[in-house]
Amino acid sequence: MKESSGKQLAKKMLIALVCGLVAGFGCILLREHLNSSGQADLWKTINNIFFQDISAEGATSAAGIFYIIGQVFVNSLQLIIVPMVFVSITLAICTITDTKKLGRISSKTIFTFLKTTVCALIFAGVIGFIVYHLGLFNSVDAGNISVQEGITGSNPLNIIVSIVPNNFISAFTNNGNVLAIVFLAVVTGLSMNALEDQTKTLKKLFEEVSKIISLFLTFVINKFAPYAIFCLLTRTFAIYGIDSLKPALAYVVTVIIALFVYLFCAYPIYLATMARVNPKPFMKKAAKVALFGFSTSSSAATLPLNKKTTTEELGVSDQIASFVLPLGMTINMDGTAIMQVIAAMFVAVSSGYKVTFMSMAIIAVLALIASIGTPAAPGAGAVILFTILTGMGYTNDAALLAYSLILAINRPIEMLVTSLNVVGDASTSVIVAKKENMLDEEIYHR
Template identity: 30%
Template structure:
């Protein structure tokens, strides 16, 4: 009997959770000797706790290995600088697009009121506000102070993730500048830590359907169908922001930098975009992406063989945009009027974590957990995002792949390559 893939298991769990929640939503309904809602909350809380358990070692080891791997292989030259610079730039642009969209649409508010009650968020707004203020996320200056931790161990214990991310970036880069024997030992150590954490992450993900069932069933039991409205508006906000990034912002960047007709790239990248949408995996799409970029866009083997594999690992425009919108949506649902400092923290965290956890199963959920923790928001709302996550994952993966193609085109142009994006697209590989 063929094994059901994880995303289908999660989708089935969501459907069953909605049904179970609606059936057992009455306060008198019990299961296993306790109220049904308490049973759902038990499994949902276990899943959230497991995610919290893996965040610190996973994010630190993944960033250290990622940065060290790039520097170790000598790929930080001119071509590497242009590629990484463009990926960071477009990632930042994507986050800003998401920031504008979520502040305009305000999906976390329904008729001017926070949607927390409709989404069955347990904590009151006052408690969350106090937690955010205690975390120091309200002042821009304090954000920069927290990016440089006085004590790395204490920062890890207190989930001061901005400081840990900054430390990991520095450690990964300068690790390759140490004596060869020391650098090799450190690299093997952190690579081993990352390998172990990935195995633990896969173990946690095996229980994701049960955790998601508990989280969604709890919401359905407490709110009925009331939660559908805010979540649908949130999903539409994400879709609109992704569309604006892909069909407006990126074409402008292509036109300004290269002078080419940006809309030819959609046809040239068509097979890769469709594959990315169907698989929701940048790595699985990589062979088709490389074929499209070489044969249809006209980028050389030298450029595409460097830009695209790196992009499949670190270029996560759609993911970064989604993380930003999701974090602010949750804050809005609690009734928070986010200051510039908090939103700046979310922008930085979304940009860095979209790179740092790119290869992790269900990376966006792990990254959103990191962002919420960084700004002092509770993680209980994380389960709500699973309801529409599959379709949004497909869309943001296609956005990521399109961004890889844009980068390959622009870097090839900057490297002086000719005959890019030929007018005739009649031989597009499908």
């Protein structure tokens, strides 16, 4: 039943993906046609009815049907992120009575995350270096590009301070600092583990809350995901004009190729070498997780489906998945790291800075630190990129112009970046579960 349900959901999501892409590109062509033929007002009316962000300034009379549907769906998933992460990690830790086993799982998880991220950074550096020497990262044309506001650069080491919150309640009121929730869950789980039977009532409460969360997510994902995916994709591509992509075409093409190559080559290699399992069943079953991440552009919103797929279809123990996936959502960002390295090189080269091997190495280190602290939300990677640029000193007018261009056109890339991030989390779950003999290979190969 679970396998059949998973296949049906994957089929519906694939149909929604294809239809959304077709409708989105159709809207791009319609927009270009209407604007070039002097009917810009007609497109403005269509945009107000279907695609307009109704929370934007001056959009008081817009309907924004597709925007509303997409946001309600994403909000309903983000609503459950904090309680889900806290409860799942707490239960995973408090049910592992062997502290040595818990230490092994933690160390293997973090080491695997670190290993794959470093490989991603090296891969991105090689791709960026090749494109740089081919002379494809040329100067950005300043015409028709409006500078968008980013954020003030900050020390990446602030991530360490933010892990430990100074207020227990405030940590649960913000989805932006999931690392703090992970810390609180680990501390709570270890304390419950030490107290054993004295916390039976609390453990039972968490188990019941976990069941409620699971039921809610199953309903939302199974009933509404395909329709929301169609609306999210159609709107994303409809609001972009062709002209906005031209100035940074080399950057866009380079990142997309790099992300696709890493997605279809790196993860199968990791599974074959680290877990010693056939990667084909994984890639087939994880496809809907990647599609969902692509559609929502949010690792956090994809976490519920990722956990469901990893445990029910890939055979990973719930203890492993409950610990690895929420942690991976916050610190395992292979796709984000690749995007940030190539983006930093694009900004540097296009704005006149010289790129050396040493500067590439520093960019990679900053990207590693910055990607760990990237919020699991749409557009966060491009915003955190400013920290890397500031750390490298890429702050002249041309660099800020190139950065503003990335902010303007990076949403489609962020969608693909999210696919890599969530697939990386799932593959690490399989690898760790296999090493701990907590992978049901009968379910995995089914």
